[in-house]
Structure formats: C-alpha cells, structure tokens
Amino acid sequence: MDYHAIMSLIAKGRTYSEITASVGCSYRDVAAAKRAMTAAGITEQRLASLSAADLQDLFPDQRKAVSGQYADPHFVQVIEQMKHNRFFTLQQGWVNYLAGTSSGKKYSYSQYCERFNQFAETTDVVATLQHEPGKAMFVDWAGPTLPLIDPATGETRKAYFFVASLPYSGLVFCQAFDTMKRDSWNQAHVNALAFIGGVPQLIVPDNARTATHRPRGKDSEVVVTAAYRQLAEHYQCAIVPARKKRPRDKAHVERMVQAVETRIIGYLASQSWTCLEELNEAVHERLVDLNDRLRRVNGSTRRELFEAEEAALLAPLPDDPFESVEDKQLKVGRNYHVTSDYQHYSVPYEIGWEDLVGADYREHSQCV
Structure with missing residues (x-):
C-alpha cells in the first residue's frame, strides 16, 4: 500500500x-x-x-514477522533443480525442505506450494521445456506476407509463409504459398518432412482453422480436422495442437517465426516478385544461410547439431508422400453426365437412361 x-x-x-x-x-x-x-x-x-x-x-508489515518464524524454503535452489532435472517435483522439494537442518517452523505441503506459486509469479518463473531430439516439429504461419505481382495484368496477390522447426536442433524450414487453405497447409507439411528427411514423433501446430476445429460452438475440446488426421496417419506421427491462449506452449516456433521474418522475409521484402517459384528459390537460399552458415553462441550451426544428434532419431519417411484425396458420391444427370469441380464427364449412351438417372455414381464408375 x-x-x-x-x-x-x-x-x-x-x-x-x-x-x-x-x-x-x-x-x-x-x-x-x-x-x-x-x-x-x-x-x-x-x-x-x-x-x-x-x-x-x-x-x-506484520506478515514479515510471522514468516520470519518459518525456515527458509530456498525456492531459488528448487527452481535450479527443476531446470536441470525434469523429473524433479515440487513434492520432492518439500520433502527435502522438511529433512533440512534449518531451525524454525516448517511449512505444510499446501503452504509450501502456495508460497512457491507466489514466488514464481513475482520472479516471472516459467516451466522449462526440455526438448528431446527427434521428438517434435512445431509448425505455424508467419504473420507478414509479400506481394506477388502479375507482370501481364498488374494484379497483386499475397504470398504466405509456412514455418516448421525442430526445437532441439533449431533446424528451420520455410516455404511460400499463395493461400493458407487446407491443401497448402498439408502440402507444406509434406515438403517440411521431406526437407528434414524424416518424421518426428509429434507435430505441434497452432490452432489454425485448417488444423483444428471445435465440434460444438462452446465446447472447449479441440479436434484435429479429418484431412490433417489422415496426414498424421500416413506419416505415423501424432498431432498435439498448442493450447489456446498459452503462448509459451509454442514459444519455440514463435522465435523461429521471428527469425524467418528478420532473416528471410526482411531480406526479400525490398524486391519485386512475380511468381511463387522464383520467390521460393530465394527463400531456399536464405534458409541455407540460416541453417548452415549462421553460427550460434555455442559455435555450432543448426544443420551441424541436427546431423550430429537428431537426424538418426527421426522415423523414416514412407515410400510415397501424402496426397490429399477428397471422396465424393456423384449422381448421373439427365444429360448423361456426372459433374465434379465444374468438370463434366459423359456416360456411354448404350446404357439405358432409366438405369442411370439418379443412380449412385459409385455403382457405375466403370462406365465413366
């Protein structure tokens, strides 16, 4: 006060x-x-x-007089233990606290936990994520876009940047797409896995509409979309979306997105681009600089750490890459045609009209 x-x-x-x-x-x-x-x-x-x-x-402050009667729980040492030993729990810290030789009263377990939470809030302590090699790949769309100008018509459209990264080695993949729809999202994953040459155990996306949805409007449960689930089944990996309003769940990919923005998009923003192919060639050159040439504080590059400690732990890629397939049931119209995606496919006239009109296209698919 x-x-x-x-x-x-x-x-x-x-x-x-x-x-x-x-x-x-x-x-x-x-x-x-x-x-x-x-x-x-x-x-x-x-x-x-x-x-x-x-x-x-x-x-x-009367609270200081009361707390002075209790032994110091040494929360700084507890946090150091948690940083270096991911199996260390708060209950273990409390047991060690009770076994200590410090004079004074000892806090109960509930008081100990409450005071630890207060200490963590005042000192801005967060949980330290211990990333394991080959365990996860984080994916997200970068915020900034670049314009693509059609040289013939002068029409401008946006190029969106997909970012994938392995948190242990920091290896980064980036590619530009003309949309952020489902097909681009899935193809970006296929290209990212081909880039790293293997499959991690987990893929951690943000809550993009192409990745997750909620079955009911007010339901807190997040469900992976059907097409995204098919991709995971094809590559035999799990998809674990980041929690909503929990930015620390995906702090690594946010840092990698920032690195892409400054070292890739920032370098390319001053130039004019007419097609995705040309833009992605330039993106690939910048990726080589980011992954293979830029040395970090420990003296290693992302590529060196990946090749030395992470590449061998990735699962092998399947023989064939994933392809998005949409299954439809079509009806034969009165004009002896079936229509799919604005394309019309004729049906042989020898088959009687009354046998085809309104019939299930799957039953006569051999006629198309």
Missing part, C-alpha cells in the same frame, strides 16, 4: 471517497494513515522528507 500517497492526499484535505478512488485503497487504510499522522505529528512539510525506512516504522 502506498501510504505516502494516502498521507499526501489527507494533508491536502481530500475526502475518504476521493482518496480511495485515487489510490485504490480501502477506508480502513485511509483511517490508519490518518491515525499515524496524528500520532507522529506529521504535517505536509514534514511528509516530503519521510524516507522509506520512516514509512516502514510507521506501517510495519
């Missing part, structure tokens, strides 16, 4: 309502400050010379 601000407003003759609205305190806090000013004879002139120590003497 900012008692100095409360006393300043009291000295200026402000009302209780004005002080509580301005400082965000309670009437009880204002009354306590007024009593302290009266007891110590504090005027507006003397208030300006009060130090933090003086305010501490006037308004002592």
